[in-house]
Amino acid sequence: MQVERLKINYKTLEEFKKFKEYGVQELSMLEDLQENIIEDNCDSPFYGIYYGDKLVARMSLYERSAKYDLYFDPPQNYLELWKLEVLPDYQFKGYGKKLVEFAKSFGVPIKTNSRMKSKEFWEKMGFQTVTYDMDRDLGQNPLVWYPEGVKEKKQTAN
């Protein structure tokens, strides 16, 4: 079980169609490929795990700069993690955990937006629910992971 950075090409985008959270991001990548805006094999924000030659788990991981940081104290570069998903037949085998551990290995804070049903999984992975702030969080259920020395940003009165 090994985490790989996925290349953006037609094969990868075809594999992405099996995942429920196929969305505007993938459609936009497909267009960019077709219009030669990005190169085949260009690096992507996606990381995944193959079982044989089949992609069975993936996540998106993207570095946000400190100037956008509304979650951590002190403000700093952090990773936004989304579209963590394991195909149904491969769930409960540690693929999700492996991907999250990979994300944590960078040693910087991580923020994700959880589905309520997956909250238990995230807590097991050491993530914590932040204090909800409507102006910042809107429809999100933000969960964060703090490396040592980092804490939650204090809320300011709106």
Added chain:
Amino acid sequence: MQVERLKINYKTLEEFKKFKEYGVQELSMLEDLQENIIEDNCDSPFYGIYYGDKLVARMSLYERSAKYDLYFDPPQNYLELWKLEVLPDYQFKGYGKKLVEFAKSFGVPIKTNSRMKSKEFWEKMGFQTVTYDMDRDLGQNPLVWYPEGVKEKKQTAN
């Protein structure tokens, strides 16, 4: 069929539990009530439609100020719409449409984050998919509605 601004109180929060997208936002409101941080009957960002005395549809609607506007040209105050949801037995009866029309009646641009399955509904309501920008949109599938005279914000190179 009439849209009402929902009061935040224990009764409303109890009704919210029937909706799938019950999340951190509702839990935080419940805590605020319990700790007397907010008053019973305080106005909320939630609007809904009752059938008899049962809440059967709801949405959250929140005004964002122009300084946060990354979607519209010219930059301006706009509404963020989320948690639009109709209870299963009441779907396909126009409740969702009624709520969205209510949001549009303010005459300002609206931004929402769609689930891919609901894209057809939003397009029928006059919403358009924006050009995906990873740095801004991350895991979202943003759809927007432009009142007359407003257009999509041009992308700047990252």
